[in-house]
Amino acid sequence: MQEELELASSVGRRIRNLRKARDFTLEQLSERAGISVSYLSQIENGRSNLNLRLLRDLAQALAVPVIDFLAEGDGMDVSVVRVPDRRTYAFKSGATESFLFARDRLDLEAAIMDLPPHTDSGTPNSHPGQEFTYVLRGQVIVRLGENRTFELAEGDIIYYRSSMTHSWENPYDAPAQVLITNTPATY
Numbered sequence: 454m455q456e457e458l459e460l461a462s463s464v465g466r467r468i469r470n471l472r473k474a475r476d477f478t479l480e481q482l483s484e485r486a487g488i489s490v491s492y493l494s495q496i497e498n499g500r501s502n503l504n505l506r507l508l509r510d511l512a513q514a515l516a517v518p519v520i521d522f523l524a525e526g527d528g529m530d531v532s533v534v535r536v537p538d539r540r541t542y543a544f545k546s547g548a549t550e551s552f553l554f555a556r557d558r559l560d561l562e563a564a565i566m567d568l569p570p571h572t573d574s575g576t577p578n579s580h581p582g583q584e585f586t587y588v589l590r591g592q593v594i595v596r597l598g599e600n601r602t603f604e605l606a607e608g609d610i611i612y613y614r615s616s617m618t619h620s621w622e623n624p625y626d627a628p629a630q631v632l633i634t635n636t637p638a639t640y
Contacts, residue, residue: 458499460523461496461499461500461501461502461503462498462499463499464496464499464503464508464522464523465496465497465498465499465500465501466497466499467521467522468496468497468511468515468522469497471515471517471521472497472515475515475516477515479493479494479497482511482514482515485514486507486510486511486513486514487510488507488510496511505519505542508522508523518562518637520552520562523540523552539551539552539553540552544572544573544574544575545575546572546573546574546575547569547572548566548567548568548569548572548573548574548575548621548623549566549567550564550565550566550567550574550633551564551565551566551567552564553565560636560637561634561635561636561637562634562635562636562637563632563633563634564632564633564634565589565630565631565632565633566621566630566631566633567628567629567630568591568593568621568622568623568628568629568630568631569623569628570623570625570626570627570628571623571624571625571626572622572623573620573621573622573623574620574621574622575620576620577596577618577619577620578618578619578620579615579616579617579618579619580615580616580635581615581616581637582614582615582616582635582636582637583612583613583614583615583635583636584612584613584614584615584619584633584634584635584636585610585611585612585613585633585634585635586605586610586611586621586631586632586633587608587609587610587631587632587633588605588606588607588608588609588610588629588630588631589607589630589631589632590607590628590629590630591606591607591623591625591627591628591629591630592604592605592606592607592623592625592627592629593605593621593622593623593629593631594621594622594623594624595611595619595620595621595622596618596619596620596621596622597613597617597618597619598617598618599618615635
């Protein structure tokens with residue numbers, strides 16, 4: 454519980470700092486993000502629960518990747534992230550995604566997604582940029598756009614424009630793990 458409060462406070466401070474750096478008032482950012490001024494104020498003061506959809510809306514309004522709200526670092530040009538320090542997020546299906554960078558960067562984002570048997574990444578996503586998926590372990594199905602499906606096995610790589618909707622699925626009985634990179638960073 455204490456860790457969640459500290460994270461909410463830290464994220465709120467970063468949002469406030471980015472808002473002020475862009476000379477946005479609370480009203481301007483709340484309008485751009487589609488939330489109330491009072492809710493935005495609660496977020497900035499670390500008194501509100503956050504979810505990825507809300508963070509994405511705020512990131513789009515501020516023209517930054519979501520990871521800028523979560524990243525820790527001192528602005529150096531080198532980032533070392535130890536395994537226990539990775540930020541990991543769980544999908545409703547049981548799949549998880551661990552971001553591999555912990556500091557602000559502008560161009561590249563990388564994550565490892567673990568897909569236990571019979572799980573998926575949830576609702577298809579799209580965003581500007583280019584992306585590739587490398588299957589580290591097991592087999593996955595990558596869905597692109599309305600009707601393109603690719604079955605990939607360990608060692609396979611798929612590259613695509615991430616403006617197409619995309620999602621990952623493991624309908625198999627064994628776990629799978631993929632490395633996902635995209636540019637520019639979106640989370």
